[in-house]
Amino acid sequence: MTDATYTGSGSRTWRRLRRNPMVTIALGVLILIALAAIFAPWLTSFDPYETALRQRLKPPSAEHLLGTDSQGRDLLTRLLYGARTTLLIGCAGTAFGALLGGAIGLCAAFYRRLDGVFMRVIDVFLSFPSILFGLSLAAILGPGLDSLIIAVGLSVMPGIARISRGAALSVMAQDYMDSGRSIGLPDRSLLGRYLLANAYPPILTYTTLAFGDAVLLAATLGFLGLGLQPPTAELGSIAAEGRSFLFIAPHVSTAASILIFVIVLSFNLLGDALRDAGDRRAS
Amino acid sequence: MKHMTLPDSVMTAPPLLTVENLSVTFRTDSGPLPALDGISLSIRPGETVAVVGESGSGKSVLSLAVMGLLPPTAELTASGLIFDGEDLQAMSKRTRRDLRGRDMAMIFQEPSTALNPVQRIGDQLIEAIRLHEDIPTPKARARAIEALAATGIPSPELRVRAYPHELSGGMRQRALIAMALIHRPRLLIADEPTTALDVTVQAQILDLIRDLARDNGTATLFITHDMGVVAEMADRVAVLYAGRMVETASASDLFESPEHPYTLGLLGSMPQLNQRGAAMLPIAGTVPDLRQMPPGCHFHPRCPFADHRCATQRPDLRPLAGNRRSACHYAPLLETLETRA
Structure with missing residues (x-):
């Protein structure tokens, strides 16, 4: 490790990020969708739950910009409220998974005795495809917002734990860990201000990528009927509802799917850019 | 060479740190790795003891063992590890941690990575x-x-x-x-504190450590491979080779008449500025693999004086005249050379 390794790496990462137009687009799209979801009640005059059966499956028009769904509800309104739910599950799930996975990874690297046990458990988690894993969890935990967040969180957790352990191990090999111990620092200071403070960049990058997976998983669970029960608006379940009318009213499923696609793609672009910007080998 | 002699009170004071028969073995995937084998050492308050040896001799492991910073894969045994009258091995983790930084402190080799x-x-x-x-x-x-x-x-x-x-x-x-x-610790462990620095800065840092240690009455365990630094800093010297102590003596005695061929080799590897044209005599070979130690004296494959006895019989660290010890069958070396000639 030479002088240059740390020199302003944070600000340099930022400069690289800002130069990348993909980041601007992805971040802009995400912020736009997030704001629209948060302020949905003020953006639309329609009620997301009130049905109007005479208006059902109308194609896009001036009154209903994206048309209506099978219950005659304004589709744009449904999508805004749906994005709310899906993003909430995705974000809260990722946050939960990152906290848990990060803690497991750091502790495995710091307390080497725990490493074997922790990582074998993580290996078991990783040996299931994450969709299948999330599905079984959601089925076991039952319906409800809490259990969805837990299911999504536990699905993204193993990957984050792995990355955290790797990042933490390389920090553990640095002299300042011993040096901090040699002045008598307790474990909690070493774990926080020494280990986490130096190991977090790759963990953060990976977590951004995990956001996309989490949102996709949340939508998948909704699509398969394991998400929140109707009439709650959720992007996956809106897409699933529209599937029955795919031939007479393709706009319902299509609009919901495109929105999911755009959200996930934006998170992945952002994560990729973050990874490239943090990677010193990339010029 | 250091000319200041320590006052008598220092020479007779009870030791601050006593290490007796310390062995450290690392558990690795390819079997146990003995890093230190039966090291005994003591430091009195205010004294500077240099531990010298090549890379891989176990010097740094010694400093980590005293500080209590060995990784969990290391297994430590010692018949005594006493700091200021208290048994470090019997101490709780908490008490040991409180000692660190307050009563014993350490300076690391790489200032660029130690902060x-x-x-x-x-x-x-x-x-x-x-x-x-x-x-x-x-x-x-x-x-x-x-x-x-x-x-x-x-x-x-x-x-x-x-x-x-x-x-x-x-x-x-x-x-x-x-x-x-x-916190004005009573023991300072300096693990090659100048190795990573420019030569011009090295002397300043050595002076600084010596002056501050003297002002605070701090005992110093100075880990180094540089005999020049030893001459500059140490009151006493312990020479390690492949995890064992091969010689210990006061700094002046050691430089005057080394009593182990390895020490002789270390001194021969020093550049001499005042003797133009004097050849440096490097030690042949390298430190043996700690997992596959040669039988007998560990140094015998590289030793110019070795004979069949060295290849089969392990020499103990035995006392010689003048409060010094050497682990060579043929110490005192001068007598041996005379009889052989």
Whole structure:
């Protein structure tokens, strides 16, 4: 490790990020969708739950910009409220998974005795495809917002734990860990201000990528009927509802799917850019 | 050569640190790796003891063992590990931690990596102060600036706000010394503190460590591979080879008449400025693999004096005249050479 390794790496990462137009687009799209979801009640005059059966499956028009769904509800309104739910599950799930996975990874690297046990458990988690894993969890935990967040969180957790352990191990090999111990620092200071403070960049990058997976998983669970029960608006379940009318009213499923696609793609672009910007080998 | 002799009170005081028969073995995937084997050593208050040896001789493991910083894969056995009359092996983790930084401190080899890169120098010092002393932060900050000033860092009131990467190597080492000595520890372990520094800075740092240690009455365990540094710093010297102590003597005796062929080799590897054209005599070969030690004397494959006895029989560290010990069958060497000739 030479002088240059740390020199302003944070600000340099930022400069690289800002130069990348993909980041601007992805971040802009995400912020736009997030704001629209948060302020949905003020953006639309329609009620997301009130049905109007005479208006059902109308194609896009001036009154209903994206048309209506099978219950005659304004589709744009449904999508805004749906994005709310899906993003909430995705974000809260990722946050939960990152906290848990990060803690497991750091502790495995710091307390080497725990490493074997922790990582074998993580290996078991990783040996299931994450969709299948999330599905079984959601089925076991039952319906409800809490259990969805837990299911999504536990699905993204193993990957984050792995990355955290790797990042933490390389920090553990640095002299300042011993040096901090040699002045008598307790474990909690070493774990926080020494280990986490130096190991977090790759963990953060990976977590951004995990956001996309989490949102996709949340939508998948909704699509398969394991998400929140109707009439709650959720992007996956809106897409699933529209599937029955795919031939007479393709706009319902299509609009919901495109929105999911755009959200996930934006998170992945952002994560990729973050990874490239943090990677010193990339010029 | 160090000309100042220690006062008699130091020479007769009970030892601050006693290490008796210390062995450290690392558990590795390819079997146990013995890093230290039966090391005995003591340091009296205010004394400077140098531990010398090549890379892989176990010098750094010794310093980590004393500090209690060995990784969990290391297995430590010792018939005695006594600091200031207390048994370090019997101590709780908590008590041991309280000793660190307050009663014993350490300076590391690589100043560039021994400071937390994401914390300001001042914050690290303040943290070190407040760990062992209950004083408010502004007071601790003043103390930190004072401590930096004592190590000769220019404009310390600005440096406390700097991150480690904003300082030069020499400055970082000064900051680390300030941090190690902030509570006036009774034992300072300096693990090759000048190896990573420019030659011009090396002498300054050595002077600094010596002066501060003397002012605080700190005993120093000085780990190095550089015989020049030993001559500069040490009262007594212990020479390690492949995890074993092969010779120990006062610094003046050791330089005058080394009693182990390995020490002789180390001295022969020193460049001599006052003897133009004098050839340096490097030691042939390399340190053996710790997993596959040669039988008998570990040094015999590289030793110019070795014979069949060295290849089969392991020499013990035995006392010689003048309060020194050597682990060579043929010590005192001079007599042996005369009889052989």
